[in-house]
Amino acid sequence: MYQGKSLKVVVNSEEQIAELIFDREGESINKFDARTVKELSEAGAALAAATGIKGLIVSSAKDVFIVGADITEFGAIFEKSEEEIAAWTWEANKAFIAIEDLPFPSITAINGIALGGGFEMCLSTDYRVMATTAQIGFPEVKLGIIPGFGGTVRCPRLIGADNAIEWIAQGNPQKAEVALKLHAVDAVVAPDKLKAATLSLLKQAIAGQRDWKARRAQKTGPLKLNQMEAMMVFETAKGFIAGQGGKYYPAPLEAVKGIQKGASKSRDEAIKIEGQGFAKMAKTWQADAMVSLFLNDQIVKKKSKGYAKVGKPIKQAAVLGAGIMGGGIAYVSSVKGTPIIMKDINDKQLDLGITEASKLLAKEVERKKLTPGKAGEIIGHIRPTLNYGDFGTVDVVVEAVVENPKIKKAVLAEVEAAVKPGTIIASNTSSISIEDLATAMKHPENFLGMHFFNPVHRMPLVEVIYGPQTSKEAIATIATYASSMGKTPIVVKNCPGFLVNRILFPYFAGWECALNDGADFVKVDKVMEEFGWPMGPAYLEDVVGIDTSHHVGEVLAAGYPDRMARTKRTIIDVMYEQKRFGQKNGIGFYKYETDPKGKPKKLIDQSTYDLIKPLQPNGQVDMPDLEILERLMIPMIIETARCVEEGIVGSVAEADMGLIMGIGFPPFRGGALKYCDRMGMKYVIERCAAYAHHGKLYEPTARMKEMAAKGETYYQK
Structure with a gap:
């Protein structure tokens, strides 16, 4: 008819x-x-x-x-x-x-x-x-x-x-x-x-x-x-x-x-x-941003499917390091169907890794997402070991030992000698140069970064970081492995901080500068949470860990001294010296008590103000909300733009998706570059000029200035 x-x-x-x-x-x-x-x-x-x-x-x-x-x-x-x-x-x-x-x-x-x-x-x-x-x-x-x-x-x-x-x-x-x-x-x-x-x-x-x-x-x-x-x-x-x-x-x-x-x-x-x-x-601008987010997600998924056509099949995986991170990696691999060997140098760490995986499985059973029998089968696919005896069968190894280049290099050289030719080896580092770590390898073409975000079982993003010698097959294999774990892989070129941390730390730097100029850290947290972040910068520092943040900050300061070197003593330096590491030891910017459900409860701690006071020569000021917002967000926008311009990330879509999935950038704003489009590049450049006296953190790129002059946007209608 x-x-x-x-x-x-x-x-x-x-x-x-x-x-x-x-x-x-x-x-x-x-x-x-x-x-x-x-x-x-x-x-x-x-x-x-x-x-x-x-x-x-x-x-x-x-x-x-x-x-x-x-x-x-x-x-x-x-x-x-x-x-x-x-x-x-x-x-x-x-x-x-x-x-x-x-x-x-x-x-x-x-x-x-x-x-x-x-x-x-x-x-x-x-x-x-x-x-x-x-x-x-x-x-x-x-x-x-x-x-x-x-x-x-x-x-x-x-x-x-x-x-x-x-x-x-x-x-x-x-x-x-x-x-x-x-x-x-x-x-x-x-x-x-x-x-x-x-x-x-x-x-x-x-x-x-x-x-x-x-x-x-x-x-x-x-x-x-x-x-x-x-x-x-x-x-x-x-x-x-x-x-x-x-x-x-x-x-x-x-x-x-x-x-x-x-x-x-x-x-x-x-x-x-x-x-x-x-x-x-x-x-509404929300619809504009969220439709853009959906289309970006489709772009990233399409790329993931392309990697699956090139990557090697993975039947057996291994993880080196059996702490909380190693246990989390073993859990997501096993729960999604890829058996994994978990190696460490002592039984105590292996027990910690298995306990972490078991706890996560127990929660799934409690939520009726898994039967006890299925949970038992999954934990059975995680094989703890103290030696490399079975490593000749593995297709991919994820190194997740302590964040120390000397230790990582030693472990990487050891495991490369134990695996079969062509096995892909990836380092779960958050800050150490992949190019530098590759110097420990006889076959750097089979080596790259695979950066998981904590907690592994919840965070959807995995950064796949390639060095100058990494093969396309290695990139595709690790991207496909990440996809098989239910994660979204975003492939990035090696650089200090990779993609997400490189963009996050200018945001932190803008915040540290605002604190030195008298901003109240509690008010800043409220302003940024009102903007849509799941937590403000002080609370986020506590969750990440002040010690971790201090270390990554030093790596980025060395990598980008013109704009990320700390020219003044900041609150992060003080917190680190005072061993106030955040949630992990119960006190950071906030102090933490355990609520009836066993979760950390955040409380304002007056002593934090006492620690900040010596850093504020003009005392505390009531900084306007808009100034707080701009002083934190503009450095993030500029660094995201740099990453796209330098080819660190393949596209505007991937850059914005990385921020949303990696650090909780407000989804309804679509990402840093989508947010930039909404404000208008001309306005962003004007605000950069207003904050120029705070240093190169607020210096836009030449391309950004060109876009402002031509009325261009990152996303075309």
């Missing part, structure tokens, strides 16, 4: 049942782009004009149903005015409405992922049958927007306003059993029974055994809530979401307001209200 490039309609002439099949030409997935929406509209018109059809099945020829909208089209759409975007959503919605209004019953067979627009397509039919392996949901808030193809209208009318608010505001995918329990779908079956079950249910509707007109009326009429119920549901939800999301994540709250405003309206009126809310969110 209809054939397009994204979908087709076929009719079983014997039973007079039509099937609308999403099958995007030349792609492994289905998604809603402008072409697909246009073809859906045309298919709907063909179905409405046809005679003799008794029912419609909507299905997918791919392994997924529809993954959602084509995010790459959002940039051009979001450039339009609010009115134009709202009008665009209404035009697109006419295609979904046409399917919903067909003069016969309809049903969707959800065979795989159906998210965002994909799930909204499912909601347009009268019934839904879902495979046990499928997932549905609304991830739009994670892009800073709300559903725009009728999700905030149909979903509440099907599963209740409270459940729909939870689904939409959280943005998480929902499994089949939850969907069935809340009546988002009408049946859940094994994947091999999906087709038969869908056809059977549709035939029941055709035969009058199911009241499909009543079901349709439920979705197209007002939401069935009395005034008191509505007030309780919506006001409670708005209060909770405002407290959780705050001002930086406006989309969840906008979704609730839209559902509330459209509750008493007909479908079409409510969809127009939804479109206005969608348009409003599309014009």
Whole structure:
């Protein structure tokens, strides 16, 4: 009946049942782009004009149903005015409405992922049958927007306003059993029974055994809530979401307001209200940043897939050093399916490493993510040893011994002699030059850095650092190993501090300078947390460890003396001398007590002010919030720009993703360079001039000045 490039309609002439099949030409997935929406509209018109059809099945020829909208089209759409975007959503919605209004019953067979627009397509039919392996949901808030193809209208009318608010505001995918329990779908079956079950249910509707007109009326009429119920549901939800999301994540709250405003309206009126809310969110800077973040993530994932084609297969791994870090590396390797040997020079350290892995597994069992049997199997894939006896079988070795170049070089030379030819050896160093460590190796082409962030099991980023002699195969193998551990690898060129620490420490340097000029460390923490950082710089120093920070600071000062050398004594020097190392020994900028759950609780310590006082010749001053923000963020922006310009990192996207995943840069701001774009390079250059008297930390690059003069941005619209 209809054939397009994204979908087709076929009719079983014997039973007079039509099937609308999403099958995007030349792609492994289905998604809603402008072409697909246009073809859906045309298919709907063909179905409405046809005679003799008794029912419609909507299905997918791919392994997924529809993954959602084509995010790459959002940039051009979001450039339009609010009115134009709202009008665009209404035009697109006419295609979904046409399917919903067909003069016969309809049903969707959800065979795989159906998210965002994909799930909204499912909601347009009268019934839904879902495979046990499928997932549905609304991830739009994670892009800073709300559903725009009728999700905030149909979903509440099907599963209740409270459940729909939870689904939409959280943005998480929902499994089949939850969907069935809340009546988002009408049946859940094994994947091999999906087709038969869908056809059977549709035939029941055709035969009058199911009241499909009543079901349709439920979705197209007002939401069935009395005034008191509505007030309780919506006001409670708005209060909770405002407290959780705050001002930086406006989309969840906008979704609730839209559902509330459209509750008493007909479908079409409510969809127009939804479109206005969608348009409003599309014009926010949060949506701009979060869509950019999604696209950056896709770029990084695409690169990871490319490495997988070049890297060696890894069947057996090894880690040298069995402390907390070594135990964490062993855990993530084993839990993701790669057996690992854990070597140390004494039993006590091996016990510590196994204990660390066991604790992490016990937590997974407690959360019901693993069965005790599976946890036992995973711990069995971590083999502790005091010697190199079995190292002839390993494909990759991660060295995680103490952060001392002499010790590392000795260990690296030892392990290279014990492994088979071609084994890739990586050092988990946070600051030592990969080029320098490679001098201990006979085959530097097989050596590189693999920098995990602490805690290993939680932090998603791994920096893969290559030296001048590192082979492409070695880079690809370690990047692929990181991906197999569930981590995101970002490949960077060797330099002092690599990527993330190199960019973080100018931020710390700006903070130290502000403290010397009289800023209050507690106020600075509050300002930066208000900006969106998970913790302010003083608290972050305590978590990282003042001793670690002091050491890395010295490495970077030696590497970039023009802008990172400490010309004055700073609070980090004082804290280090006083052995106030932070959380690890209970006192740093803050002092720490253990709460009832066993977690460290931060308390303000007056003695910190006494230590800072001698460093502040003009005493403490009430530094304005904007000055605090700029004095910390501008050095970070400049250093990120330098890393891109010098080719330390492959792209702007990877630089920003590294900051978000490695040090918790506020995701809703999109990264340092996306944040720079939002402020405008001209403004950034002006502020650099205002702080120039603080030294080269605030000196922009020539390229940045050129961008300001030409009105250029890092991200093109």
